[in-house]
Amino acid sequence: MDENLLEVNDLTITPAGTETPVLQDVSLSLAPGERVGLIGESGSGKSLTAQSVMGLLPEELRAEGTVSVQGFDGNVLTAKEKTLARMRSDLVSMVFQEPMSALNPLMRIGAQIAEVLRIHGEVARGDIPGRVLGLLTSVHMPDPNGARYAYPHQLSGGQRQRVMLAIALANSPRLLICDEPTTALDVTVQRHMLDLIAERVAAVQAGLLFITHDLAVVAGVCDRVIVMYAGRIVETGSVAQIFTDPQHEYTRGLLASSDLEATDARGKLYTLKTALSYAGPAGATAPAAEEPADVREPAPASAGESDTAAETASLIDVTGVSKHFRARGPLLRRRSPVRALDDISFSVAAGQRLGIVGESGSGKSTLLTILSGLDRPTSGQVRVGDVRVESASSAALRSLREDLQIVFQDPFASLDPRMRVEDIVSEPLVARGMVRAERLARVEEMLLAVDLDSKAMRRYPHQFSGGQRQRISIARALVTRPQILVADEPVSALDVSVRAQVLNLLTDLVDDYALTLLFVSHDLGVVKHLCSDVIVMKDGHIVESGSTDDIYANPREDYTRSLIAATPSLAGALASAT
Amino acid sequence: MSENPSTTSAGEASVDRRRRTKLRLNSSMIIGGVLILLIVALALVSFIWTPYGPSAVDPVARLRPSSPEHLFGTDRFGRDTLTWIMYGARITLMVGIVAVGIAVLIGTPIGIVAAVFAQYPWGTWLGAVIMRANDILLAFPALLLAIVFAAVYQPGTGPAMVAVGIAAIPGFARVARSGTMQVLGSEYVRAARASNRSVPAIAIVHVLPNIASMVIVQASVAFAISVLAEAGLSFLGLGTQAPVPSWGRMLQESQQFLSTQPELALWPGLFIALAVLGFNLLGDGLRDRFDPKMEARGNG
Numbered sequence: 001m002d003e004n005l006l007e008v009n010d011l012t013i014t015p016a017g018t019e020t021p022v023l024q025d026v027s028l029s030l031a032p033g034e035r036v037g038l039i040g041e042s043g044s045g046k047s048l049t050a051q052s053v054m055g056l057l058p059e060e061l062r063a064e065g066t067v068s069v070q071g072f073d074g075n076v077l078t079a080k081e082k083t084l085a086r087m088r089s090d091l092v093s094m095v096f097q098e099p100m101s102a103l104n105p106l107m108r109i110g111a112q113i114a115e116v117l118r119i120h121g122e123v124a125r126g127d128i129p130g131r132v133l134g135l136l137t138s139v140h141m142p143d144p145n146g147a148r149y150a151y152p153h154q155l156s157g158g159q160r161q162r163v164m165l166a167i168a169l170a171n172s173p174r175l176l177i178c179d180e181p182t183t184a185l186d187v188t189v190q191r192h193m194l195d196l197i198a199e200r201v202a203a204v205q206a207g208l209l210f211i212t213h214d215l216a217v218v219a220g221v222c223d224r225v226i227v228m229y230a231g232r233i234v235e236t237g238s239v240a241q242i243f244t245d246p247q248h249e250y251t252r253g254l255l256a257s258s259d260l261e262a263t264d265a266r267g268k269l270y271t272l273k274t275a276l277s278y279a280g281p282a283g284a285t286a287p288a289a290e291e292p293a294d295v296r297e298p299a300p301a302s303a304g305e306s307d308t309a310a311e312t313a314s315l316i317d318v319t320g321v322s323k324h325f326r327a328r329g330p331l332l333r334r335r336s337p338v339r340a341l342d343d344i345s346f347s348v349a350a351g352q353r354l355g356i357v358g359e360s361g362s363g364k365s366t367l368l369t370i371l372s373g374l375d376r377p378t379s380g381q382v383r384v385g386d387v388r389v390e391s392a393s394s395a396a397l398r399s400l401r402e403d404l405q406i407v408f409q410d411p412f413a414s415l416d417p418r419m420r421v422e423d424i425v426s427e428p429l430v431a432r433g434m435v436r437a438e439r440l441a442r443v444e445e446m447l448l449a450v451d452l453d454s455k456a457m458r459r460y461p462h463q464f465s466g467g468q469r470q471r472i473s474i475a476r477a478l479v480t481r482p483q484i485l486v487a488d489e490p491v492s493a494l495d496v497s498v499r500a501q502v503l504n505l506l507t508d509l510v511d512d513y514a515l516t517l518l519f520v521s522h523d524l525g526v527v528k529h530l531c532s533d534v535i536v537m538k539d540g541h542i543v544e545s546g547s548t549d550d551i552y553a554n555p556r557e558d559y560t561r562s563l564i565a566a567t568p569s570l571a572g573a574l575a576s577a578t
Numbered sequence: 579m580s581e582n583p584s585t586t587s588a589g590e591a592s593v594d595r596r597r598r599t600k601l602r603l604n605s606s607m608i609i610g611g612v613l614i615l616l617i618v619a620l621a622l623v624s625f626i627w628t629p630y631g632p633s634a635v636d637p638v639a640r641l642r643p644s645s646p647e648h649l650f651g652t653d654r655f656g657r658d659t660l661t662w663i664m665y666g667a668r669i670t671l672m673v674g675i676v677a678v679g680i681a682v683l684i685g686t687p688i689g690i691v692a693a694v695f696a697q698y699p700w701g702t703w704l705g706a707v708i709m710r711a712n713d714i715l716l717a718f719p720a721l722l723l724a725i726v727f728a729a730v731y732q733p734g735t736g737p738a739m740v741a742v743g744i745a746a747i748p749g750f751a752r753v754a755r756s757g758t759m760q761v762l763g764s765e766y767v768r769a770a771r772a773s774n775r776s777v778p779a780i781a782i783v784h785v786l787p788n789i790a791s792m793v794i795v796q797a798s799v800a801f802a803i804s805v806l807a808e809a810g811l812s813f814l815g816l817g818t819q820a821p822v823p824s825w826g827r828m829l830q831e832s833q834q835f836l837s838t839q840p841e842l843a844l845w846p847g848l849f850i851a852l853a854v855l856g857f858n859l860l861g862d863g864l865r866d867r868f869d870p871k872m873e874a875r876g877n878g
Binding site for chain 1: 769772774787
């Protein structure tokens with residue numbers, strides 16, 4: 001075998017002042033031009049591994065072992081900053097997760113790409129503008145010429161990530177590291193981005209180290225997969241081998257929980273714990289057998305109806321709702337309103353589980369804010385129960401909020417960092433004027449219901465992981481026993497392995513509390529698992545609506561079709577990989 | 579079905595690490611803290627013991643340089659300078675505390691209220707009016723206010739403190755307003771609104787604890803400014819009046835002996851500088867510690 005492009009030997013990283021390493025004996029190698037996926041959940045050490053390869057480790061971490069890169073003399077871990085600077089972008093470059101924060105907001109795109117070329121100094125000055133244009137074209141930027149003069153905020157998330165890729169590839173590095181490059185993107189954009197990365201890496205014949213927590217994503221891009229867990233490499237193998245014949249228990253669990261189409265005997269998603277009986281993605285077995293994915297009874301309209309009064313009619317009625325935002329233009333320029341929602345009508349029966357699907361900017365979150373009375377529509381009517389939301393008095397809104405609770409997307413932003421969990425969860429009860437002892441009893445009960453123990457009550461949010469925080473958020477939403485639960489992308493910020501647990505929990509709670517569920521997501525896979533009906537939204541319009549199975553089986557609109565096609569699924573990924 | 583145990587412990591380990599880095603004091607905080615403690619100690623000790631009485635004159639030992647009997651020397655009446663420095667520390671701290679207290683207690687609520695009003699369509703103009711009034715106040719220097727106060731009432735420590743405090747209000751209002759707007763835009767406040775919390779409750783439960791760090795930083799900087807302002811006012815005769823010992827007045831009295839006995843100006847000047855430096859350093863250190871950006875950098 002030739003000299004490897006990247007060779008990591010016995011990399012151990014220990015934070016200063018502690019004895020327990022966060023990364024232990026990690027060894028991996030990458031042949032020139034090879035594409036390797038590095039998989040693991042947050043905290044498994046995959047990003048640290050990537051940072052050590054770049055020589056970007058924070059100072060308070062002690063690293064032992066060797067990292068050698070072809071074309072670079074010596075150990076990256078002990079090399080001087082000056083020599084490292086040459087290595088970066090010359091030999092190794094990186095695409096980060098969050099394209100907005102990785103780009104300088106005050107610099108035009110063209111200038112940022114040119115900067116990289118100039119520092120590198122191998123392209124003659126006069127050729128730089130042409131090269132920038134070439135790079136933007138190569139990442140399939142729409143209107144590459146105009147894009148050079150755009151600022152980062154004027155581009156969409158996917159376009160920004162394209163720019164990041166252009167910058168990373170500007171100096172034709174031999175190794176490209178992508179750290180969760182598509183996690184912050186919509187599914188449709190994610191698909192394009194993945195294809196683009198695969199295409200470009202092949203075009204410049206670079207090696208690829210692709211970091212992600214989502215197995216379905218990695219399959220289409222990589223040849224080989226390395227699975228990390230708790231700072232160690234637990235398994236290495238080709239994509240087909242890992243997917244069809246995982247050896248390590250954790251890999252099997254990860255595989256099982258990323259498969260939203262497979263459910264166990266009780267109709268639950270597989271989690272790391274229950275993965276033992278998981279048979280593999282549908283593509284590997286008979287696809288037909290997995291077809292009735294909805295094992296849990298899809299007849300929620302009759303279940304749990306009794307306590308929502310004798311109302312057989314719809315619980316939520318939305319008629320002709322529009323919401324316009326006045327865009328702020330510079331002085332003298334005419335302001336044209338942004339139509340966030342345009343003539344939206346639908347209704348939800350009590351006990352129904354409605355999924356609202358669409359890309360970011362499609363107006364789904366605006367719709368939720370209006371439904372929950374946090375904002376008012378420009379025109380149209382919204383009725384929730386017997387409250388007319390659009391014209392409700394603040395007292396009526398208050399009673400609406402007793403019945404309708406929200407779980408927010410970001411479990412890190414939606415919990416007050418300076419409050420104890422008991423105070424966070426009991427907040428809706430305080431507003432009701434309940435006495436403290438009773439509140440705490442309710443909180444404890446609720447925390448048990450979301451699988452957290454009562455010790456959690458005295459702790460602060462930062463002491464919990466993302467999945468646990470989302471449980472706290474769910475507990476807060478359900479502590480008032482609402483009839484309607486509105487969930488705004490509650491799992492999109494979570495790791496795949498945690499996602500399955502939270503989704504199972506939601507399913508259980510929706511059953512136990514006879515909830516009407518409004519579930520907003522950009523991920524059709526999640527919605528398909530959880531919801532009986534679905535609304536597909538695009539640019540403030542409802543594109544298509546109907547029962548989930550219907551829409552999945554025969555989507556009428558192109559847009560829906562493209563959404564379904566873009567949703568990463570293990571079976572699909574495996575099919576494309578083999 | 580709880581979270582994987584090893585994931586949790588890894589999470590906790592990183593949390594522990596973060597807390598430790600957070601608790602780590604930086605050097606500006608330590609130096610600032612030591613200087614402030616020194617001044618507080620001087621003031622406290624002065625209640626129990628001073629080398630001489632504050633008004634004990636010794637006509638024989640006038641304008642003496644440092645000596646074992648009079649560590650910092652004596653002034654023109656033969657009063658012990660060290661004793662005066664110790665008594666002066668009391669006034670300095672009192673002025674700082676009262677002035678900053680006035681500014682915090684009035685300025686912070688103004689800022690919070692202005693930010694809260696700005697959330698409502700009907701309150702936008704009210705919020706704007708409050709902040710513009712605030713800007714007008716900002717245009718008055720503390721010195722001018724103190725002169726007005728001294729003219730209307732009589733010059734003294736009280737009016738000086740109030741003047742310095744009022745002049746510091748706009749700073750707190752601005753800090754509190756920007757912090758409040760940030761907190762009100764956060765998702766946990768949205769969650770609180772969805773949980774039916776009233777606006778005043780949100781302001782107390784969510785906003786106050788989350789802007790406290792910013793207000794504390796502002797307070798320590800304002801403290802330094804007040805100390806300097808009081809010294810300046812006393813120097814001009816608009817602040818603390820004779821015979822109460824004050825560093826500013828000591829400076830002023832030492833003026834005429836600057837060529838013959840410069841040491842007389844050295845001590846009060848040095849202590850004013852130390853106090854201001856101490857509070858400024860503490861403010862810098864606190865800001866570094868509380869600033870989320872700094873923290874993110876520290877943790878990589």
